[in-house]
Amino acid sequence: xxxxxxxxxxxxxxxxxxxxxxxxxxxxxxxxxxxxxxxxxxxxxxxxxxxxxxxxxxxxxxxxxxxxxxxxxxxxxxxxxxxxxxxxxxxxxxxxxxxxxxxxxxxxxxxxxxxxxxxxxxxxxxxxxxxxxxxxxxxxxxxxxxxxxxxxxxxxxxxxxxxxxxxxxxxxxxxxxxxxxxxxxxxxxxxxxxxxxxxxxxxxxxxxxx
Numbered sequence: 001x002x003x004x005x006x007x008x009x010x011x012x013x014x015x016x017x018x019x020x021x022x023x024x025x026x027x028x029x030x031x032x033x034x035x036x037x038x039x040x041x042x043x044x045x046x047x048x049x050x051x052x053x054x055x056x057x058x059x060x061x062x063x064x065x066x067x068x069x070x071x072x073x074x075x076x077x078x079x080x081x082x083x084x085x086x087x088x089x090x091x092x093x094x095x096x097x098x099x100x101x102x103x104x105x106x107x108x109x110x111x112x113x114x115x116x117x118x119x120x121x122x123x124x125x126x127x128x129x130x131x132x133x134x135x136x137x138x139x140x141x142x143x144x145x146x147x148x149x150x151x152x153x154x155x156x157x158x159x160x161x162x163x164x165x166x167x168x169x170x171x172x173x174x175x176x177x178x179x180x181x182x183x184x185x186x187x188x189x190x191x192x193x194x195x196x197x198x199x200x201x202x203x204x205x206x207x208x209x210x
Contacts, residue, residue, distance in 0.1 A: 048127065050152040051113060053163040059111075060086070060167060068110040072097075074122040075157065076188040078181045082174025085115070085160060086167050092122065092188065094129060101130055101147065102137060108146055115153035115160070117176050123152055 051059070059069050071088035073080050080090040091097050100106065112130070116122035127150050134145045153160060161173045176185060 048124070048150075048152065050119070050154040052154045053160040056085075056113060056153060056160065057164045057167055070109045070112045072112060072114045072123075072126065073157070074114055074116040074126045076176065076181075076184065078178075078184045079117065079157075079174050079176055082178075083161065083168050083170055083172035084157065085164075086169050088115075091126070097126060097130055098133060102133060111149045111151065112147055113151045113153055115156050117156050117158055119152050119154065119156035123156065127152060 058064070071085050073084050073088040073090045074092050075084075075090070076092060077090060080088075084090070089100070091100055114123040114127045116126075130147065131145075131150060134147050135142075138145050157168075158173065161168055165171050174181070
């Protein structure tokens with residue numbers, strides 16, 4: 001009887017050692033209507049937040065016109081021309097981003113939402129470039145910055161198009177890898193890579209996981 005109890009305890013202890021630790025689940029992106037200044041962090045870097053397609057659609061509703069939300073489409077020109085979110089501006093190079101946000105005619109805005117096709121590479125890199133530039137230019141006011149609320153559109157244009165097609169113009173979707181624009185893609189790739197290289201020192205991004 002004592003031997004049986006001993007063996008049971010031994011097996012139980014071995015099972016605890018072999019069993020993997022429970023997987024931690026990342027907090028999902030906010031999907032309910034949320035005020036612009038209270039969106040929860042959604043990327044690995046806690047300073048980076050994302051908004052869902054439905055949430056952005058609510059921000060863009062007519063009754064909220066003039067709220068000051070700026071949409072930055074980080075895709076290549078042929079993607080933007082093939083369909084983009086109403087009111088979005090196409091900025092995909094460091095020169096364009098620097099001129100728009102820090103040039104002589106730059107105006108401060110309450111919120112900026114960046115997106116690319118999937119919001120997994122070009123948009124996060126553009127956001128980090130703007131944030132880094134902002135931090136350098138405002139060192140004398142640290143920790144204050146000119147643009148404190150920078151966001152990533154969860155799922156990018158593809159997801160927004162699937163859910164909110166009526167808010168796209170034209171109501172079409174052109175992929176970066178569309179075979180009709182192979183030459184244009186390679187012509188613009190270096191500009192995109194430059195933005196990403198300059199953002200490499202920033203926290204590594206990971207997609208939203210529920």
